[in-house]
Amino acid sequence: MAKAVKKKKQNSFFKFIKWFWILIGFGILSGILFFLAASWEWFGELPTFETLENPQTNLATEVISADGKTLGKYYLDDNRTDVPYEELPQNLVDALVASEDIRFYDHSGIDARGTLRAFAYLGKRGGASTITQQLARQLFVGVRSRNKFETIKQKAKEWVIATQLERNYTKEEIIAMYLNIYDFGNNADGIKSASKIYFGKEPKDLKIEESAMLVGMLQNSSYFNPLRREEQTKNKRNIVLGQLARYDYISEKQRDSLQALKMDINFNPENHREGLATYFRMYLQGFMNDWIKENPKPALEGERDTWNIYLDGLKIYTTIDSRMQKNAEDAVIAHMSNLQAEFFNQNKPERNKTAPFLDLDKNQIDNIMKRAMKTSARWRSMKRMGKSEKEITDSFNEKTEMTVFDWNSDTKEKDTIMTPLDSIRYYKTFLRAAMMSMEPQTGHVKAWVGGLNYKHFQYDNVIQGARQAGSTFKPFVYAAAIDQLRLSPCSTLPDTQYCIEAEKHGNPEAWCPKNSDGKYSGRDMTLKYALANSVNTVTAQLIDKVGPKSVVSIVKNVGLTREIPEVPSIALGTPDFNVYEMVGAYGTFANQGVYVKPVMVTRIEDKNGTVLYEYVPETKDVLSKEVAYTMVDLMRGVVQSGSGGRLRHSYNKNATVYKEVITGYPYELTNPIAGKTGTTQNQSDGWFMGMVPNLVTGVWVGGEDRATHFKSITYGQGASMALPIWGLYMKANYANEELGVSDGNFEKPTKMGIELDCSKLNQEEDKPEDDLDDLDF
Template identity: 75%
Template sequence: MAKAVKKKENQGFFKYIKWFWILFATGIFSFALLFLLASWGVFGGMPAYEHLENPKTNLASQIISSDDELLGKFYLDDNRTPISYEELPQNLVDALVATEDARYFKHAGIDARGTLRAFAYLGKKGGASTITQQLSRQLFIGAREKKKTQAILQKAKEWVLATRLEKQYTKEEIIAMYLNIYDFLNNADGIRSAARIYFGKEPIDLKTEESAVLVGMLKNSSYYNPLRREELVLNRRNTVLGQMAKYDYITEQEKDSLQALDMDINFNPENHREGLATYFRMNLQKFMNKWINDNPKPALEDDRDRYNLYLDGLKIYTTIDSRMQANAEEAVKEHMKKLQAEFFHQNTPDRNRTAPFLDLEQFEIDAIMERAMKNSHRWREMKKQGKSENEIRASFKKETEMTVFDWNSDTQEKDTVMTPLDSIRYYKTFLRTAMMSIEPQTGHVKAWVGGLNYKHFQYDNVIQGGRQAGSIFKPFVYAAAIDQLRLSPCDSYPDTQYCIEAEKHGNPEPWCPKNSDGTYSGNMFTLKHALANSVNTVTARLIDMVGPKSVVSIVKNMGIKSEVLEVPSIALGTPDVNVYDIVGAYGAFVNQGVYVKPVMVTRIEDKNGQVLYEYVPETKDVLSKDVAYAMINLMEGVTQGGSGTRLRHSYNKNNTVYKEIITGYPYNLTNPIAGKTGTTQNQSYGWFMGMVPNLVTGVWVGGEDRATHFSSLAYGQGASMALPIWGLYMKKNYANEEIGVSAEEFPKPEDLSIEVDCVKYKEEMQQDIDTEDDLDDLDF
């Protein structure tokens, strides 16, 4: 009986054992089947192996300067630039592994110990996702599912993909891919953008505590946003540092000292309206769009037949020198802020000014404002929406909260309330500017500043539209005269009234131009003195001698694309030109008579480094070496005894803003400089063209409308409005010897056939006169 009971008990025990193994085997089989089905794509498509080899991510195109600095990027949603594992600092890798996956280098994509812990404690002691699993989810799966069933199926897919990734890539490559693909918020897509945006540096330069901040954000960048939740992010950073100490990547003492540091976020937003060379980048965008349209991709490269500037990760190598660009932008800001302060002072309402317009009747002001209103973005957008004209006009008179440009703010912005119509008038009070530098021998554009602030003034004054040239046009007249008549800078002409016949001028009356002060000195002036001091009568005489047609021919050959009429009045600078064209034209004077078309891009590569485009210079011989050098000699007179001599002087630090602008900043430049100032009618626009042997720079300053101007020539001339920017810019360039701006003499052609030494020229002329007198005495 006892045996029967015992046998029955044993049968019951083995029954339980049997069912345990059946259930265990079923679990194992189900578990294996789950992953097998996931790998077959039953729970949703799985990426093909070729996609694992080349996972697609949107890559921003990079804009690279001539000194190998990143100027900016072109992107839509993803500001991503991938970097290799070798470009990551070790402290970043250590922080990542210590915080996210301590056994990363020991498992094959799935951490069994972590998985068992997660099951045992239901995730309360941390999850089980490895770095490889997190990468697979971001690359191919997407956001976590909230429903439990879907979440389990998603996890199965993650595991399968993680093991495949581990077979396809090295551990180092997976870490680089993971950090490159993560969205750190605030346009910081990937670790390179994150390092630059949050700390203003490349990833390799990150300090341990900075790396800890970025690794801490990997948990949830929206939640751990350093711009909004500083204390929360600081605590998270310290947690990461604690993990690094726990796994012996840093010592306890290092952890304590690092945790005591402030977070020190150095926010550098990367977007299309901020950063260095914004105007240049926007013009470059137009160049790239045209190039992309003209250059389809090779057949079968991918599913798009054209390159995408925002997704394909192109590398655009530009001619811009980031150091010179920064110097240019600083010089513009430094001078324009002071000049604007004086302009505001002269045009305040209590001085009975119709700011910003001088000498206009109310109906003229109304016409300007009406035109500006109809050309505004607001008007166009409301028109598209089908709003009536009355509704649109009413909206311009309704007070609105807005952020406007302000020189007196550290951010150059202020929040205010005003009507859109008042904001139009407010912006018209600001003087605008443009400057561009090129290397004349290559045409490489080294600096490009199209305005005061791209976010608020998006019109690029370097290349858009044209402004009256004023006296900077006169060198073309002198060049034509020297070229055709073989004149010397030492030849002299009288400063007396000179009239050009009506039939030559195309007007009913003869054209008799006066000098800027309305007088004639009656003195004899050399060409060098006449150009240096912008003597109108001498310039009029020269264009009458050679004819307007020859001047226009030279101008066109030197790259001026705007319309230039064949009339004598062009001698005084009536044509409109833009900074881009005029700087290129002046480059031919420095480059021994050879015009080189300005260039912005030297090379374009795809994301793999394959060269897609290389620049071929466009050149044209327009003047002989002798004529070009004679012109440089003429324009050196501008800075030796003309309107540009203030470049040679300093000023007393106790001077007022007025004296700083009028007498100049502390330039004290002693090197050879050729230049030309330009001032237009009514003191509306001021120009300065400055040249040294390897750099030609043009600067323009003026209002949006010609009606915006200074009331006196003291402020409203090129030497006060534009020249100071050039002087400040060059001082900054010379302060950095690595930039390599020349301070040498302009190269002189061998066997120069045009005499530029006026002392020697006078002696030779006297000898010729003496010889002629002797010949007159002979009896033939």
């Protein structure tokens, strides 16, 4: 009996062992079959070998400045720019490994120990996803399903893809790919965008605590968002710092001091309407669209054959210097905010009932408003919707909530309620500005400011707008006369009324220009004095001597290629040009008579660094070195004793109003400067073109409509409207010696047949009084 019982127990034990191993074997076999099923794509399609070799992610195109800074990006949904592993700081890599996958360097995609722990404790002591599995999910699997069966299938695919990724990539490449693909929120796709948006720096410059915060966001960037949940994000950051100490990446003392630090967020949103060089970036977008049309993409089978700046991760290397660009933008804002205050003051309802317009009747104003209404985005949008003209017009008179530009707000915006028609008139009260700065020897454009605020003023006055050049056109008349007649700055002409008879030079009627003050001195004056003081009668005599055709020929060769009538009146700057053209043209004088076409893009690369485009300079010999230097010498007179003299001298201490309007004045620039101011009829446009040996900068200021202008020359001249921006900009440039802006002399040709020193010819002239002291406030 006892033997039978013992034998029965032995049979039961062996049966238990047998079934135990059967179950174990079945489990192993099931696991193998489970993975095989996943690899056989029973649970869904897996990426091909080619896809694993080149995983497709949407990459933003990056705009890079001449000094290596990211000016901005072009993207649709993904603001992502890849960073190679070598540019990741070690503290970021350590934080990632310590927090997410401490055995990362020991496994082949799946952490067996972590997986068993997750099964044993049902995930209560941490999950089992490795960094490689998380990358697999981000690249190929997608958002985890809430359906348990679907979740299991997704997990199987993650495991299979993770092992494939480990066979195709190094550990370093996997870390870089994971950090580059993760969405950190707030348009921060990938570690480069996250570093820039949350801390205003490149990834390589991240501090330990900053890296810890970004790694903490990897768990859930929507929840651990420093802008919305600062305390929770800080706590998560401190957990990551604790992990770094636990695995001896940092000491406990370091951990304690770092955990005590406050969150130091430097939020820099990246979008198309904000940031540095917004107007330039919008111009560049058009440049790239044109380039794409002419340069098909060498696409693989099944891929599109055109480049896409929003998806293909191109790198555009530009000539813009981010430091000079910021100086330019700061100068425009500093001056225009104060100039606008005076403009508002002069256009109060009790002072100007037709504000912001002058010299117009009601019908003329109504016509301006109707044109503006019909060219607005609102009108075009409603027209596309099939609305009638009456319905659209009526909508412009319905009050609505809107956000408008406001100089007095820190954000330069305010919320208000007004009709769309009133908003059009409101925006017409603002003076506009444009500025471009270029290196004349290379044509490299260093700064480009198309307006006050791209979000609210999207018209780019650097290249879209063309306005009368005024007296800034006169140097081309003088250049033609000096080149053809061999005149010198010391040559004299009388300041008397001068008429060019009808039909001469194609003139339809007699032309008798007046000086700006309507007076004539009656005395002989040198060309240098006449240009410095914009004496119209002398300029008229010069164009009569050489003929308009000669002047037009020169300006065409220096990039002013639009239609210019060959009539004498062009001598006073009646043709329209934009800032881009004028800066390129003036560069010819600074570059010893050689015109170099302005260039903004030096190189374009694809995401792998393959060069797709490199610029070739476009140059043209226009003037001799002798004539070009003579023109520089003439324009130095503008700054030494003419309308540009305020760059040199101190302000009138009694003129407190003027000081408040022209911020940063005096500039007290003592280095050699050549320049020319320009003011058009009724003070509608103010210009200043300024040059030092290696930098030519043009500034324009005016209203959207020519009828929007100052009443008097006091504020309406180029020396008051535009010159101060140039002065502020250059003063900031000289404060940064790294920029290398020249403060030396212009290069003089070794042979000069033109006499520049009028004292050798025993000619003396009374210098004009500084116009600052005579301003009527």
